[in-house]
Amino acid sequence: MQLLAVLEVARQSLHTMLRSRLLWLVVPLEVLAVLVPWLILENARVPPGGREAFCLTAFWFHLFLLTPWIGMFYGVQAVHGDIEDRSFQYLFLRPVPRWVLLLGKWLSAAVITTALAGFGMLVLMGGMSLMSWDWPSGYPETELLPMFFASAALAGAAYTSVAVLFGVWFRRPMVWSVFFVVGFEFFVSNLPPGATVRSFTVADPVRRFLLDWLEPTQKLARQLWPSQRNFDPEQLGTPLVSLAQFVVFNLLLAVWIYGRTEYDSRPRD
Amino acid sequence: MSTAAPNLFAQGGDDGVLRFDAVSKSYGQVSALMDVTFVVRPEVVGLVGRNGAGKSTLMKLACGLLSPSQGLVTICGEQATRPAARRLFGFCPDIEQLPAHLTGRQFVAAMLRLHGVGGRAAHARAGEVLDRLGLGPNMERRIGTYSKGMRQRVRLGQALAHDPRVVLLDEPMNGLDPVARHELTQQIEDLARSGVAVVVSSHVLHELEAMVDRVLLMHQGRLLAEGAVHELRNQLEGKPHRMLLKSRSARLLARELAGLPQVTGLVVREDAVEVSIAGQAGFYRELTGIGARGDGIVEEMIPVDDSLASLFGYLVG
Numbered sequence: 001m002q003l004l005a006v007l008e009v010a011r012q013s014l015h016t017m018l019r020s021r022l023l024w025l026v027v028p029l030e031v032l033a034v035l036v037p038w039l040i041l042e043n044a045r046v047p048p049g050g051r052e053a054f055c056l057t058a059f060w061f062h063l064f065l066l067t068p069w070i071g072m073f074y075g076v077q078a079v080h081g082d083i084e085d086r087s088f089q090y091l092f093l094r095p096v097p098r099w100v101l102l103l104g105k106w107l108s109a110a111v112i113t114t115a116l117a118g119f120g121m122l123v124l125m126g127g128m129s130l131m132s133w134d135w136p137s138g139y140p141e142t143e144l145l146p147m148f149f150a151s152a153a154l155a156g157a158a159y160t161s162v163a164v165l166f167g168v169w170f171r172r173p174m175v176w177s178v179f180f181v182v183g184f185e186f187f188v189s190n191l192p193p194g195a196t197v198r199s200f201t202v203a204d205p206v207r208r209f210l211l212d213w214l215e216p217t218q219k220l221a222r223q224l225w226p227s228q229r230n231f232d233p234e235q236l237g238t239p240l241v242s243l244a245q246f247v248v249f250n251l252l253l254a255v256w257i258y259g260r261t262e263y264d265s266r267p268r269d
Numbered sequence: 270m271s272t273a274a275p276n277l278f279a280q281g282g283d284d285g286v287l288r289f290d291a292v293s294k295s296y297g298q299v300s301a302l303m304d305v306t307f308v309v310r311p312e313v314v315g316l317v318g319r320n321g322a323g324k325s326t327l328m329k330l331a332c333g334l335l336s337p338s339q340g341l342v343t344i345c346g347e348q349a350t351r352p353a354a355r356r357l358f359g360f361c362p363d364i365e366q367l368p369a370h371l372t373g374r375q376f377v378a379a380m381l382r383l384h385g386v387g388g389r390a391a392h393a394r395a396g397e398v399l400d401r402l403g404l405g406p407n408m409e410r411r412i413g414t415y416s417k418g419m420r421q422r423v424r425l426g427q428a429l430a431h432d433p434r435v436v437l438l439d440e441p442m443n444g445l446d447p448v449a450r451h452e453l454t455q456q457i458e459d460l461a462r463s464g465v466a467v468v469v470s471s472h473v474l475h476e477l478e479a480m481v482d483r484v485l486l487m488h489q490g491r492l493l494a495e496g497a498v499h500e501l502r503n504q505l506e507g508k509p510h511r512m513l514l515k516s517r518s519a520r521l522l523a524r525e526l527a528g529l530p531q532v533t534g535l536v537v538r539e540d541a542v543e544v545s546i547a548g549q550a551g552f553y554r555e556l557t558g559i560g561a562r563g564d565g566i567v568e569e570m571i572p573v574d575d576s577l578a579s580l581f582g583y584l585v586g
Contacts (some may be wrong), residue, residue: 005385019370262335
């Protein structure tokens with residue numbers, strides 16, 4: 001019964017998010033991203049193959065650059081938008097526990113983030129298959145797509161879990177999002193690979209998950225994980241467990257805050 | 270120890286559907302509501318007080334959006350903050366925001382679906398409720414294109430669609446023209462006739478006098494008094510007060526008002542008329558008649574010197 005309510009909240013939230021103007025920015029940007037591998041090719045001393053160019057673009061542009069911001073934006077928007085304009089009252093008046101509302105909103109944000117990242121990667125693969133890339137197997141390696149889709153889904157779920165936590169907790173959640181993505185994640189990415197704090201980020205476990213599945217060459221591994229000079233699969237650890245713990249922790253904390261806070265009593269600033 | 274307000278027209282029995290028992294609400298050091306006790310039965314109750322008197326806080330406590338710092342709020346015996354209680358009431362909040370991209374019908378149906386009503390049934394029920402509220406074919410238009418009156422109907426629709434036992438309306442008359450006010454009054458009376466308890470808040474007593482059975486007077490977070498509206502109105506009678514009437518035809522409106530015996534002064538502005546009234550008997554009925562002619566002759570009524578101030582002074586002694 002509550003699962004149906006979560007899905008209904010997610011459906012309604014998704015319907016609202018699909019009206020966002022961000023789509024008008026992201027979708028053309030993803031189409032233009034087809035040109036990124038071409039730029040890499042033009043500027044490289046040693047021209048990369050199709051596999052390498054796809055992995056670099058899909059990872060750095062889609063997973064590392066776009067997905068965090070899309071996820072943070074939609075996650076914050078899903079929970080903080082109606083707190084800000086006070087229309088959350090309509091939802092809080094329904095016979096539905098607040099945790100159901102929160103999970104539904106998070107789910108919708110995670111779905112739209114994953115879908116946008118997946119769309120971008122699909123367009124990239126499509127665009128590259130129309131260009132004259134040198135693929136090791138002689139044809140565009142579409143088997144790369146499931147690994148990148150899965151990584152996008154994990155990144156989408158994790159970034160939006162941070163975003164909903166910030167959205168229910170802080171008055172300026174996007175400022176905290178900038179701090180998390182640009183400050184915290186960047187700082188942590190320069191720490192040794194064994195540092196425990198790395199599991200409190202999204203980018204690091206997602207990168208490890210992808211590398212584990214991708215089984216890259218040393219060169220590609222260095223390009224995807226520059227702080228690791230000698231890539232050793234033994235260092236990858238258990239990224240799925242880290243991400244699952246991270247998401248569950250964020251959501252539990254967000255549910256606790258969302259369930260207790262009287263947003264009506266917060267003065268407007 | 271609870272200090273209930275002086276009940277001017279005490280009612281026997283204990284069949285209350287909404288009950289406040291010694292309820293207080295504080296935000297840090299600020300007390301928004303202090304030791305409020307009252308019971309609402311199937312009737313129309315007006316909640317009157319100046320801006321900041323604690324009306325909205327009381328409404329939000331009644332519908333579980335806020336938890337009391339002390340005391341207990343129950344609806345049909347169910348604690349107001351519990352999800353189960355939310356099936357029993359409908360709340361029409363005093364906020365402008367509605368999802369502009371949805372149609373009125375879609376919005377009400379979406380809220381109904383969170384009450385567990387299936388998609389088609391919710392769609393049909395939303396249509397039925399909005400039709401009854403007079404939204405008619407406009408319910409299929411996007412809310413972003415609605416007038417204030419239409420938005421108010423949508424807000425009312427989401428509060429009524431699940432057949433609640435208690436309906437709480439927070440300043441429902443705000444921004445409505447006299448015709449829409451008259452229609453809303455009739456709808457509230459219809460609700461009361463069907464056995465629903467209705468609590469309507471306003472900072473203008475006259476707005477409520479045509480529809481409520483009883484009035485609760487709020488002042489500085491306290492329930493100052495409760496009683497029948499005519500009793501309180503009699504106390505106000507003869508006390509002069511001023512209203513600002515916004516109008517697209519201010520000069521025409523002033524000409525109409527000048528002929529009314531209750532009007533003691535008029536100041537005509539570009540888009541409004543400030544009218545001084547001595548004794549309200551019949552004035553608001555006449556004004557509704559003038560406003561019903563349409564053409565924006567009366568767009569909004571705003572009290573200039575809240576007449577409640579004199580009543581409060583009178584009641585407090």
